[in-house]
Amino acid sequence: MKRIWNLALCALLAGTMAACGAAGNEPAETAASGTETASAEPVSLNVTTTFAGEDGNAQNFKNSVAAWESNTGNKVVDTSATSDENFKTRVITDFETGSEPDVLFFFNGADANDFVKAGKVVSIDEIRGAYPEYASNMDDGRISASPADGKKYAVPVNGYWEALFVNTEVLDAAGVTMPDENTTWEEFLDACSKIKAAGYTPIAAALGNIPHYWWEYGIFNQQTPENHLEIPGSADDELGKQWVDGLTDVKELYELGYFPDNTLSATDDETFAMFTDGKAAFLLDGSWKVGGIVANCQSDPEDASTLDTEKLDHFDVTYFPAKSARKTTDLIGGLSMGYYITKKAWDDPAKRDAAVSFVEYMTSDEVVPLFAQHTATALNNAPKVDETQFNSLQVKAISMMSKVSSFTGAVQDSFSGECRTSTFDGMPELVTGKKDIAEAVQEGLDAYAAMQN
Numbered sequence: 001m002k003r004i005w006n007l008a009l010c011a012l013l014a015g016t017m018a019a020c021g022a023a024g025n026e027p028a029e030t031a032a033s034g035t036e037t038a039s040a041e042p043v044s045l046n047v048t049t050t051f052a053g054e055d056g057n058a059q060n061f062k063n064s065v066a067a068w069e070s071n072t073g074n075k076v077v078d079t080s081a082t083s084d085e086n087f088k089t090r091v092i093t094d095f096e097t098g099s100e101p102d103v104l105f106f107f108n109g110a111d112a113n114d115f116v117k118a119g120k121v122v123s124i125d126e127i128r129g130a131y132p133e134y135a136s137n138m139d140d141g142r143i144s145a146s147p148a149d150g151k152k153y154a155v156p157v158n159g160y161w162e163a164l165f166v167n168t169e170v171l172d173a174a175g176v177t178m179p180d181e182n183t184t185w186e187e188f189l190d191a192c193s194k195i196k197a198a199g200y201t202p203i204a205a206a207l208g209n210i211p212h213y214w215w216e217y218g219i220f221n222q223q224t225p226e227n228h229l230e231i232p233g234s235a236d237d238e239l240g241k242q243w244v245d246g247l248t249d250v251k252e253l254y255e256l257g258y259f260p261d262n263t264l265s266a267t268d269d270e271t272f273a274m275f276t277d278g279k280a281a282f283l284l285d286g287s288w289k290v291g292g293i294v295a296n297c298q299s300d301p302e303d304a305s306t307l308d309t310e311k312l313d314h315f316d317v318t319y320f321p322a323k324s325a326r327k328t329t330d331l332i333g334g335l336s337m338g339y340y341i342t343k344k345a346w347d348d349p350a351k352r353d354a355a356v357s358f359v360e361y362m363t364s365d366e367v368v369p370l371f372a373q374h375t376a377t378a379l380n381n382a383p384k385v386d387e388t389q390f391n392s393l394q395v396k397a398i399s400m401m402s403k404v405s406s407f408t409g410a411v412q413d414s415f416s417g418e419c420r421t422s423t424f425d426g427m428p429e430l431v432t433g434k435k436d437i438a439e440a441v442q443e444g445l446d447a448y449a450a451m452q453n
Helices: 002-012 058-072 085-096 110-117 124-130 168-174 185-197 212-220 238-255 268-276 289-296 352-362 368-372 392-401 418-425 427-431 437-452
Strands: 044-048 075-078 103-107 160-167 201-203 280-286 315-318 330-334 337-341 406-408
Touching: 044 352, 058 075, 058 352, 058 368, 085 103, 085 110, 103 110, 103 352, 160 168, 160 212, 160 268, 160 392, 168 185, 168 280, 185 201, 185 280, 212 238, 212 280, 212 330, 212 418, 238 427, 238 437, 268 280, 268 289, 280 289, 289 392, 315 392, 337 352, 418 427, 418 437, 427 437
Parallel strands: 044 075, 044 103, 201 280, 330 406
Antiparallel strands: 103 337, 160 280, 160 315, 160 330
16 A cells, blocks of 8 residues: 555646746756756757647646756757647657657657657667666656657656546535545435535536547456556456446546536537536546646636645545546556657767766756655655645545555557547547447457557
């Protein structure tokens, strides 16, 4: 349990710095060895990350970049954007067209397969051949290997978890109690029925835009941590039927009217606003959303001192209600992203040192805690957690994390690209019954099989 607690704490505040006053924290003036010395010939690095938009670490990233620029004399051209399917497609296209950045903060699963297989990024071992201390402050056992070739490329910063955020003001108005680790799927459905009857939307979700979380947990609810990351052979085998059943549950929620009326056409931002504005009760999302919720409770999203604590107290977070063999306290979570150095930068004598310096700085013992706000799963020397620095939503999340029984990665990270088209892009057709779910699952599995050949 101690290991699970450490991972939980590590993942808890990924993207939450805006809430606890960290927005004003400046990165340490020195970080990894060799990163603080100004270069004789300053260079400009093109860097792309997901620290943008409502991501709570966006300002931390800007602060850290500014500190590194000051320390080294180099410059960063920041092309970061909020993570979604469009962002992923943009990154892949950039690699295909030779427009990839010098340093990339990106997913370390199947989403990176194309540019890993194409030799467009450099492995940690190869970098260590020239820079022996590269990522030496990290526990190699916690650095994920690429599914494309088994090598490690991305140096991680912090982790994540996915859970059910709750607007308790809506629950109170509907006479519904806060879900907890004992809440069953049937009890969740009953709660949604009461919330709808009270005139509110039970679930804030844009199924036509971001169906990811419901896709993932719908399937996970038919399985256990032991088999969730396995890809079915077909829609008719045991695993395949579990996928079909999971998506069928999402369809049933849609048919019951528990999603917004415009769930098939709305954007994720629009349904998130429904949740924060007190029009919807539940929001299934990742730990990074803590920062977005907190920012929404500030009169100035970038100034933590403007936080309306009374408004924030109306938000909570809990486990996704369980069904079948999965425990409610089994969560989707782990380390899924990290910093890559591209071959383009590595082969450029003017940029190689700067790229290594930048990643070393951003993943140093001094800087990582600014993003994770406490123990980072990959650090060998993790700082202690000071809970007194957390706001009410963070404290509630810590309480939830204390009962987590396991973390399992997202199977969709290994099921990317065209594999997802039939069930992700096709979600509107599935929930409206215009397309058979089993057929859609089989299409995705066929695409997956073709990619493996």
